[in-house]
Amino acid sequence: MAGGRPIRPMNGVRSFFTDRIFLSFVATLLFLVAISFLLSTKATTRSQPIIQSLHLDLIRRQASDHAALVSAYAAYSRRLKIDASRQVRLFSNLASSLSELASRVGSDEDSLHPVEKEAKDRVKLARQLVSESKEAFDTQVKIQKLRDTIFSVHEQLHRARKLGDLSSQIAASSTPKSLHCLAMRLMEHRILHPEDALPSTSASIASDPSLYHYAIFSENIIAVSVVVNSVIRNAADPSHHVFHVVTDPMYLPAMQVWFAKRPPTGGAHVDLHSTAEYTFLDASYSPVIRQMETGKQELSLLNYLRFYLPEIFPKLKKIILLEDDVVVQKDLADLWMVDLQGNVNGAVEMCFGGFRRYNRYLNFTNQVVKEKFSPRACAWAYGVNVFDLQAWRTERCTEQFHQYQEMNEDGSLWRPGTVLPAGLMTFYTTTKPLEKSWHVMGLGYNPSVSPEEIRKAAVLHFNGNMKPWLDVAMNQYKQLWTKYVDSDMEFLQLCNFGL
DSSP: OGGGOOOOHHHHHHTTTTSOOHHHHHHHHHHHHHHHHHHHHHHHHOOOOHHHHHHHHHHHHHHHHHHHHHHHHHHHHHHHTOOOHHHHHHHHHHHHHHHHHHHHOOSSGGGHHHHHHHHHHHHHHHHHHHHHHHHHHHHHHHHHHHHHHHHHHHHHHHHHHHHHHHHHHHHHHSOOHHHHHHHHHHHHHHHHOTTOSOOOOOHHHHTOTTSEEEEEEOSOHHHHHHHHHHHHHTOSOGGGEEEEEEEOTTTHHHHHHHHHHSOOSTTOEEEEEEGGGOTTOSTTTOHHHHHHHHTSSOOOHHHHGGGGHHHHSTTOSEEEEEOTTEEEOSOTHHHHTOOOTTOSEEEOBOOBTTBSBHHHHSOTTSHHHHHHOOTTSBOBOSSEEEEEHHHHHHHTHHHHHHHHHHHTTTSSSSOTTOSHHHHHHHTSSSEEEOOGGGOBOOTTTOTTOOHHHHHHOSEEEOOSSOOTTSTTSOHHHHHHHHTTSOTTOHHHHHTTOOO
């Protein structure tokens, strides 16, 4: 026993199943089999009175019955892979005594009585073992059943969470009926009144490096209008701001009607384009297009246009990329004055402690990822990003993106369809961290964003599934977005926007 105390059978019985018992049961089985064999041999070698045969038969049956019962417990012990060293010592002693007992058995009848007595003692001990271990055995069965139940519940919870995430993603990525209605109404108006379309921005303005240029890639008309309105309302001089909006060809007429009906105020400029205009984006040049055409990955071209900014704006030296789910609260002119110190990308980092680092977004079991990147590197966010296009061209970032995108064709580097990991890899050593107040995130999933953070933020980002134009938007943040919606627009009223 523990602590160096003498081994006591009854104490070993009481601690039955508390430690590992596999070898213990094996020893017990050996003991009972030896008893059975001994008595069987004795019965066959002696032709004695009937009463002696009855005694032997009774002992044999008792040994056999208890051997079967103990075998069941031994099988369960083997399944649990339990090994009790204290029980091993106990049953080793019993096995030794059995061997010593067998050596004392002679051929005369007188030697049978001690064997019979000791055999009965061993059977009694086996009964005690089974009796006192039954409760522990039943407890182990209950524990195993409880574990199975817990595992089943965890599996159900995991499936429910996955279904919940999928439902949220569908809700966030699907086009609400009101937005679909708005696009259809605007396109209908464009067909009936072709004169109501925003005139093209002059090439000189669209490429003037002295102005503040913004890139917005979206097919969400009302979201784009909110981004444009929020920048203009908070700008000291709106006439210096140029918005380059790129959308799907299907939504371009609707965008043209919207901004013709609601042109930017203060002399600001909106330059509208469709993805079809960028003919350099073909399968021979872009792995994104190639993977889309071959069906190997389901990708959105609008999401990946951010990796072609120098080609889309060949005459610009600098540009700010804005997502369509942001709201601007301060003049972004100061953001243009930030010195990127030779870096390509200016972005707000989002890591804290061990969270949101590269190991969350990239597969570090891949040898390429493991060799080139640190899993502890701090991840930054898309939403509001300043890009030095001259440094981009020098660093050949688009070519680097192409290499990584081709390597990820099978999804071995990062989860396909997400653009942030591709950006983290492409701009790994060429990103300058911006002051956090430039970009406050989480308004699309985090109900606990600090009011002080919101008040000081230059840009609020509704990243997450609870977009402000959806019914699932969080009420405490929604008014930060709706105040920039032109609710007097006739088409909004016709489409029953619940703003």
